[in-house]
Amino acid sequence: MEKHVTHxxxxxxxxxxxxxxxxxxxxxxxxxxxxxxxGAALGAPPDLVAAMRYAVLEGGKRLRPMLVLAAFEAASxxxxxxxxxxxRAACAxxxxxxxxxxxxxxxxxxxxxxxxxxxxxxxQFGQASALLAGDALxxxxxxxxxxxxxxxxxxxxxxxxxxxxxxxxxxxxxxxQAIDLASLGCTLDEDALRHMHQLKTGALLRCSVMMGAxxxxxxxxxxxxxxxxxxxxxxxxxxxxxxLDVTSDSATLGKTAGKDADxxxxxxxxxxxxxxxxxxxxxxxxxxxxxxxxxxxxxxxxLGALADMVVHRSH
Amino acid sequence: MEKHVTHxxxxxxxxxxxxxxxxxxxxxxxxxxxxxxxGAALGAPPDLVAAMRYAVLEGGKRLRPMLVLAAFEAASxxxxxxxxxxxRAACAxxxxxxxxxxxxxxxxxxxxxxxxxxxxxxxQFGQASALLAGDALxxxxxxxxxxxxxxxxxxxxxxxxxxxxxxxxxxxxxxxQAIDLASLGCTLDEDALRHMHQLKTGALLRCSVMMGAxxxxxxxxxxxxxxxxxxxxxxxxxxxxxxLDVTSDSATLGKTAGKDADxxxxxxxxxxxxxxxxxxxxxxxxxxxxxxxxxxxxxxxxLGALADMVVHRSH
Numbered sequence: 001m002e003k004h005v006t007h008x009x010x011x012x013x014x015x016x017x018x019x020x021x022x023x024x025x026x027x028x029x030x031x032x033x034x035x036x037x038x039g040a041a042l043g044a045p046p047d048l049v050a051a052m053r054y055a056v057l058e059g060g061k062r063l064r065p066m067l068v069l070a071a072f073e074a075a076s077x078x079x080x081x082x083x084x085x086x087x088r089a090a091c092a093x094x095x096x097x098x099x100x101x102x103x104x105x106x107x108x109x110x111x112x113x114x115x116x117x118x119x120x121x122x123x124q125f126g127q128a129s130a131l132l133a134g135d136a137l138x139x140x141x142x143x144x145x146x147x148x149x150x151x152x153x154x155x156x157x158x159x160x161x162x163x164x165x166x167x168x169x170x171x172x173x174x175x176x177q178a179i180d181l182a183s184l185g186c187t188l189d190e191d192a193l194r195h196m197h198q199l200k201t202g203a204l205l206r207c208s209v210m211m212g213a214x215x216x217x218x219x220x221x222x223x224x225x226x227x228x229x230x231x232x233x234x235x236x237x238x239x240x241x242x243x244l245d246v247t248s249d250s251a252t253l254g255k256t257a258g259k260d261a262d263x264x265x266x267x268x269x270x271x272x273x274x275x276x277x278x279x280x281x282x283x284x285x286x287x288x289x290x291x292x293x294x295x296x297x298x299x300x301x302x303l304g305a306l307a308d309m310v311v312h313r314s315h
Numbered sequence: 316m317e318k319h320v321t322h323x324x325x326x327x328x329x330x331x332x333x334x335x336x337x338x339x340x341x342x343x344x345x346x347x348x349x350x351x352x353x354g355a356a357l358g359a360p361p362d363l364v365a366a367m368r369y370a371v372l373e374g375g376k377r378l379r380p381m382l383v384l385a386a387f388e389a390a391s392x393x394x395x396x397x398x399x400x401x402x403r404a405a406c407a408x409x410x411x412x413x414x415x416x417x418x419x420x421x422x423x424x425x426x427x428x429x430x431x432x433x434x435x436x437x438x439q440f441g442q443a444s445a446l447l448a449g450d451a452l453x454x455x456x457x458x459x460x461x462x463x464x465x466x467x468x469x470x471x472x473x474x475x476x477x478x479x480x481x482x483x484x485x486x487x488x489x490x491x492q493a494i495d496l497a498s499l500g501c502t503l504d505e506d507a508l509r510h511m512h513q514l515k516t517g518a519l520l521r522c523s524v525m526m527g528a529x530x531x532x533x534x535x536x537x538x539x540x541x542x543x544x545x546x547x548x549x550x551x552x553x554x555x556x557x558x559l560d561v562t563s564d565s566a567t568l569g570k571t572a573g574k575d576a577d578x579x580x581x582x583x584x585x586x587x588x589x590x591x592x593x594x595x596x597x598x599x600x601x602x603x604x605x606x607x608x609x610x611x612x613x614x615x616x617x618l619g620a621l622a623d624m625v626v627h628r629s630h
Binding site for chain 1: 358360441442449450453456457472474484486487490493494496497
């Protein structure tokens with residue numbers, strides 16, 4: 001399938017992503033801002049804004065925002081400034097991701113004290129503030145998707161809210177976390193493990209790609225192929241996550257390594273072993289590339305490079 | 316102002332609300348359903364659905380849904396079947412309210428064990444499930460507002476998501492809860508107390524009315540007057556809540572009475588005393604009625620009766 005994928009020779013992910021990362025960081029900084037939120041007559045309390053900023057800013061690979069922008073550019077053929085819709089979608093999905101980490105780290109969940117090399121939000125601000133900051137970040141994702149000016153067409157706003165809410169909710173990320181919780185100490189077969197991951201991490205990664213496609217007004221054919229890419233990439237992400245939990249250390253990961261075995265979590269490594277897990281990740285990367293070829297789009301370099309990065313990352 | 320309000324002589328809130336309550340209960344039951352959520356190929360886990368259903372069904376006065384439907388009917392002039400948009404908005408705001416109660420009751424927040432006369436969600440299902448059920452209910456509110464069929468126009472979907480996300484987030488309900496948390500044991504002046512309540516409970520009540528107006532396509536003049544009604548009603552609700560915490564008992568309230576004083580929470584009663592708080596509630600009821608008169612709408616009976624009920628309720 002490789003021959004169908006149009007990688008321009010000069011393409012490197014670092015140079016592609018640097019300006020786009022800057023745009024995303026600037027927008028997140030602007031929106032999750034004490035001035036913006038606390039400045040209004042009925043403003044947000046400064047303590048809450050501080051916890052929200054801590055959870056969102058200065059951290060993370062921003063994989064989901066990059067997927068939104070890469071899918072938007074591939075489907076629209078535009079690679080200059082991202083559209084307002086795509087940039088808002090990119091930030092909204094990151095806000096959902098950030099909130100999920102805050103809640104996931106809490107003592108009643110994973111009880112983790114380290115995230116991206118820093119104390120987790122509840123360690124820094126207390127549990128109640130972490131709970132509320134997460135709640136407010138989820139709401140903010142939908143605020144960001146629904147600007148009151150005319151910068152994003154109402155039908156695109158509605159479509160983006162539909163995609164993101166379903167990816168975040170009980171048949172998406174929150175549902176996957178509930179399965180994860182219920183399966184501690186259990187043996188899952190491969191179907192059940194895949195089901196859990198397709199919800200827990202897969203839904204939001206797939207959604208990122210679909211939101212980019214929606215912002216570009218992509219055809220059904222392109223959208224379907226991009227969805228297949230998103231599904232393969234989402235699963236690959238989790239398989240590699242399970243591998244890294246075994247093969248890497250906390251300093252490299254920026255979070256506690258070896259946790260899965262400590263918590264008796266079912267993982268791809270516990271199910272398939274290390275070597276077969278690595279083979280499976282490579283197979284999923286091929287699937288993702290094949291789906292890109294099916295889109296028929298002229299330039300899917302960034303999406304291809306993001307899939308490479310997901311599978312070959314060290315943290 | 317009373318003379319401007321068109322109360323039809325035969326109107327009673329009980330008869331108005333009974334059929335509408337049935338519609339809301341049926342829709343909530345359908346949407347937060349094991350069949351609907353767990354039936355799909357990638358369904359929600361049954362444990363999570365059970366906790367969500369427990370949090371949402373069989374309980375609550377459904378004040379917010381009734382405000383949505385009453386505002387929709389007043390602004391549209393229709394009083395037969397509620398529109399799909401209005402019914403979805405009514406259920407969505409209740410899902411946000413339900414999620415906020417689940418999180419608010421958790422040990423790291425109010426640590427309450429009794430709600431609507433039943434054990435709270437974390438007591439019944441554990442803290443992790445309560446956290447995830449609340450998270451999933453917030454997402455579901457936006458799922459309900461964005462049906463993929465053509466039953467709600469995309470611009471109305473977008474407007475409803477915009478209103479609800481802002482009312483739920485850091486400059487709305489979650490922000491108000493953060494202020495509440497930060498002000499335990501503090502003395503607030505009346506402005507600060509009003510600010511807290513306008514966010515904590517007022518934002519969602521105001522939003523209910525605005526969503527009803529949005530579903531009816533109300534004019535700016537009508538929307539503004541209904542917003543004033545919603546603001547007065549929201550504040551009245553909280554003043555009466557503070558009064559009832561002192562004057563009522565746990566069995567009547569369905570939740571623990573006397574908690575505010577136990578937790579050294581600043582309240583209208585602690586600030587103004589009992590009698591002046593009751594006078595203030597009556598004054599806010601007059602304000603709400605005056606705002607209804609300003610709408611110029613032919614029939615605002617249900618909105619008037621809901622305001623009466625909020626101020627004169629016993630729980």
